Every structure is written in structure tokens, then in C-alpha cells.
Amino acid sequence: MLIYKNTRRKQRIAEQERQIEIQKTEKLLKDQELTAIDAMISGQEKERQRLANELHDNLGSTLATVKLHFQHLTKNRNNSKIENLEELYAKTDHLLEEAYQKVRTIAHEKNSGVMANQGLLPAIKKFAKKASNGDALQIVVQDYGLEERLDNALEISIFRMIQELITNIIKHANATEVHISLTNHDSLLNIIIEDNGKGFDTKVISQKDGMGLRTIEKRIEHLEGTFEIDSTIGKGTNIIINIPI
Ligand SMILES: Nc1ncnc2c1ncn2[C@@H]1O[C@H](COP(=O)(O)OP(=O)(O)OP(=O)(O)O)[C@@H](O)[C@H]1O
Ligand SMILES: [Mg+2]
Known part of the structure; x- marks a missing residue:
């Protein structure tokens, strides 16, 4: 009777230990899943932030300058007295080219797989x-x-x-x-x-x-x-x- 009880007890303990082991593994996997998803989302968030900054700081300022030059040119298009009209056209053209190159650079970075590592x-x-x-x-x-x-x-x-x-x-x-x-x-x-x-x-x-x-x-x-x-x-x-x- 006693031996039988002991065996039952041992079996119960073994079963409990097995359950604890399974729970531990499941918790570990859940934690890893969350970490991986966090890393993925924060990577994507960071990337969006970087793109937003790049658009704002880099392209935004160039386009704002182009707009200013263009307004100046429009306002003075019939004003023959203004001296640097030609220069302003050249400058605006140059800035538009620069903006175009910036867009290309940002687009290429996006496609180069640099971000894929996250x-x-x-x-x-x-x-x-x-x-x-x-x-x-x-x-x-x-x-x-x-x-x-x-x-x-x-x-x-x-x-x-x-x-x-x-x-x-x-x-x-x-x-x-x-x-x-x-x-x-x-x-x-x-x-x-x-x-x-x-x-x-x-x-x-x-x-x-x-x-x-x-x-x-x-x-x-x-x-x-x-x-x-x-x-x-x-x-x-x-x-x-x-x-x-
Ligand atoms: N790769 C596999 N090899 C052997 N059996 C599998 C495999 N994938 C699933 N099964 C069987 O299919 C069943 C259903 O899987 P399912 O993921 O739907 O449920 P579960 O894993 O038992 O529970 P839960 O996913 O809700 O935690 C499992 O209980 C298991 O018996
Ligand atoms: Mg399952």
C-alpha cells in the first residue's frame, strides 16, 4: 500500500515537473515573439522617423527655397530692370535638380535592402x-x-x-x-x-x-x-x- 502511494506520488511530481518545463518553454517562446515583434515595429518606426526627418530637413528646405525663388521670378517676370533674373533662373533650375537627386537618393536607399535587416x-x-x-x-x-x-x-x-x-x-x-x-x-x-x-x-x-x-x-x-x-x-x-x- 505504502509503496503504491509512493509510486503515485512520484508520478504526480514527475508530471508536475513536466508541466512546469512546458510552461517555461512556452513563456520563453512568447517572450521571444514579443521581443522580435517589438524590434520589428521599432525598426519600422525608426525608419519612418528617419525618412520623415530626411524629407523635412533635406528636401523640405530645398523645395522651400525653390518656391521662394519662383515667387520672386513670377513677380518680376515683366520687370526688365531687375539684374539677377538670369542668375535666379539658373539657381532655381539647380535647386530643382538637387531636389530631384535627393528624392532619388531616398528612394534608392529604400530599395537597397539596407532597412531589411530589421x-x-x-x-x-x-x-x-x-x-x-x-x-x-x-x-x-x-x-x-x-x-x-x-x-x-x-x-x-x-x-x-x-x-x-x-x-x-x-x-x-x-x-x-x-x-x-x-x-x-x-x-x-x-x-x-x-x-x-x-x-x-x-x-x-x-x-x-x-x-x-x-x-x-x-x-x-x-x-x-x-x-x-x-x-x-x-x-x-x-x-x-x-x-x-
Ligand atoms: N508539426 C507538428 N507535428 C506534429 N503534430 C502537430 C504539428 N503541428 C500541429 N500538430 C498537432 O495538431 C494539433 C493542433 O495544433 P494547434 O496549433 O491548432 O493547437 P495546439 O498547439 O495544440 O494548441 P495552441 O496552439 O492553441 O496552443 C496539435 O495539438 C498537435 O497534435
Ligand atoms: Mg499550437
Whole structure:
């Protein structure tokens, strides 16, 4: 009787310890998600601020000067006595050229991928790196043609979906390898998440009360994309997402 009680107690303690471990992992992942989203938003905020400053300080002052010269020219267009009319035309022309070059520079900076280091891809890579666990779980992220930033809300939505799928792999799959690829095919973003874990029967998930996959389905529906799960028990799971961007 006593032995039986002790065994039950030990089992209970072991189960409690396992639950605590799971809670710790979930908290860690949530914290990392929040940090990554914060970094992404603050990166985008900073970038907007930088652009706003650049427009205001740089381009704004040049255009204000052009406007002043132009008003002066308009006012004096029939005044032959004014001496420096030619000079003012040349100056205005020069300033317009300068403004045009400034717009080009700002636009090129935006497209050069300099800002991308604070966007979706780095956030996913960072999250994948943190969720990887030496030889026990390796998460590899590959990307093609995603040099340009996407819309802020879209980036966050995609990040949340990938974060949930990685969390699912950690929680349920018992996998050792995960491959994530993000490919931009002519304005269609293709995301594939592949794990070599235990797989699951996709027909029975609707009866469970998990929120993750259902939320992803809703998000993708909203984005007018497609979502496909291809899972084989004992082999692993492939998740294929296509989103128009
Ligand atoms: N990569 C995976 N490998 C094996 N099983 C998976 C995988 N992804 C999901 N599952 C199974 O699908 C179920 C549904 O996943 P879902 O994300 O909707 O819910 P959950 O993770 O159980 O709970 P929640 O996301 O609400 O915390 C899981 O309970 C799990 O059984
Ligand atoms: Mg889940």
C-alpha cells in the first residue's frame, strides 16, 4: 500500500515537473515573439522617423527655397530692370535638380535592402536561431527574392504564423530538423515549413481545442492565400502557405 502511494506520488511530481518545463518553454517562446515583434515595429518606426526627418530637413528646405525663388521670378517676370533674373533662373533650375537627386537618393536607399535587416526575415531568422537547440533541433531558414520590405501589418501577420508553426513543432513534433523557406514568386509569397517529426492525422485536429492552426487558417483566409498541411505519421509534416503580396 505504502509503496503504491509512493509510486503515485512520484508520478504526480514527475508530471508536475513536466508541466512546469512546458510552461517555461512556452513563456520563453512568447517572450521571444514579443521581443522580435517589438524590434520589428521599432525598426519600422525608426525608419519612418528617419525618412520623415530626411524629407523635412533635406528636401523640405530645398523645395522651400525653390518656391521662394519662383515667387520672386513670377513677380518680376515683366520687370526688365531687375539684374539677377538670369542668375535666379539658373539657381532655381539647380535647386530643382538637387531636389530631384535627393528624392532619388531616398528612394534608392529604400530599395537597397539596407532597412531589411530589421524586417520580417531577420526577425524569423532570429526566432529560428533562438528556438534551435544544438543537435536536438536544427532550424534552417532560406529565402529567395525577398529583399524588399512588405507592408508592416503583413510582415507581423506572417511572423506570427511562422512563430506558431515553429512553436507547434517544438511542442508536438519531436523533430530534429526543420526547414523553412520563404520564396517570392512574382508577387506570390510561398512559405514552406518542413519538419522530420512524428507527424499527425490532419483529420482529427478539428476536434481538438487548439487555437494555433485555426488562427492561421483565418489569417490566411483574410489575406486571400492558401494553406495546406501534408503530414505523414512517423515521417513528418509539410506546411505550405501561399500569400499574394
Ligand atoms: N508539426 C507538428 N507535428 C506534429 N503534430 C502537430 C504539428 N503541428 C500541429 N500538430 C498537432 O495538431 C494539433 C493542433 O495544433 P494547434 O496549433 O491548432 O493547437 P495546439 O498547439 O495544440 O494548441 P495552441 O496552439 O492553441 O496552443 C496539435 O495539438 C498537435 O497534435
Ligand atoms: Mg499550437
